[in-house]
Structures are given as structure tokens and as C-alpha cells.
Amino acid sequence: MGEKRIWSSRCLTAIIIESLARGLLVPVLSLIFLQKGFSLAQLSGGIAVYSAVALIMEVPSGVVADMFGRKRTFIFSQLTYAAVLALMLAVKGTAALYFLMGGYGIARALASGSMDALYIDTCLNERGEVYLTKAATRQTLWATVGLAAGALSGGVINWAGGQFWNED
Secondary structure (H helix, E strand, O other): OHHHHHHHHHHHHHHHHHHHHHHHHHHHHHHHHHHOOOOHHHHHHHHHHHHHHHHHHHHHHHHHHHHHOHHHHHHHHHHHHHHHHHHHHHOOOHHHHHHHHHHHHHHHHHHHHHHHHHHHHHHHHHHOHHHHHHHHHHHHHHHHHHHHHHHHHHHHHHHHHHHHHOOO
């Protein structure tokens, strides 16, 4: 039983780290898009594309995770994040960046659909159905804490970087 509980802790740790990384990127992505010439309206449009694609892909990403395995799907989502971010830094043009925001939404759906389900399934196997509400609450709480901590850290890093870059 002790070995099984290690898996739920690992899953929760992965969820926290992933949320922290996504939160860290929130202020940075906005600045990347603004630096590439997006207006605030276009930035909002890019976020809308990301959100719509992530929402639409939630159910299909769960099917993918069921077919190919939750761990594999989660790892693929992280590789997709990395590829999309690298391309965002390299490409120019509004259409390409909108397309990449769609890719970022796909990566988000793959990540949440796979690791969240793996965590809940692991908790179900470890402790039974009576623990599911507590497990879901714990997962949501720690993902939110990770996202908030990442966003705050990204803002501080951006501010600190701006302080150093603006000095002559």
C-alpha cells in the first residue's frame, strides 16, 4: 500500500510542476506576442484561440490518453509545449502565432486530460471511492497554487528583467 501512495504523490507533484510552469509563462507569453507586434486586441484574440482549442480538445485528449496511456500522453503534451514555445520565438506573423496558440491549447488539453485522470485513477486504486472528493479537491487546490505561484514568479522575473534591461 505504501508503494502505491508514492504514485499519487508523484502524479500530484507533476501536476504542481506543470501548473507552475504554465503560470510562469502567462506574463512572458503576453510580452512575446506584444514584442512581435500584436496589439492588445490581437493578444486577446490569441488567448481566445488558445482557450477555444483547449476547450474543444478536452474530451478528445481524454480519449487519446485512454488509447495511448496517460503517462505517454502527458509526456507528449510537454514535448508539444516545448515545440510550440520554440516556434513562437522563431516565427513572425499574426496568422502563424494564432496557429501556434491553437497548438498551445492542444498541449494544454493533453496535459490536463492525462495527468489529472492518472492522479484520480491512482487515488481511486489506493484509497477507494471515499477518497475521490478529497483527491479531486487536493488536485484542484495544488494546481491552482502552482498556477498562481508561477504567474507571480513570472511577473517578478519580468519586472526584474525589465529593471536590468532598461538601465543604460
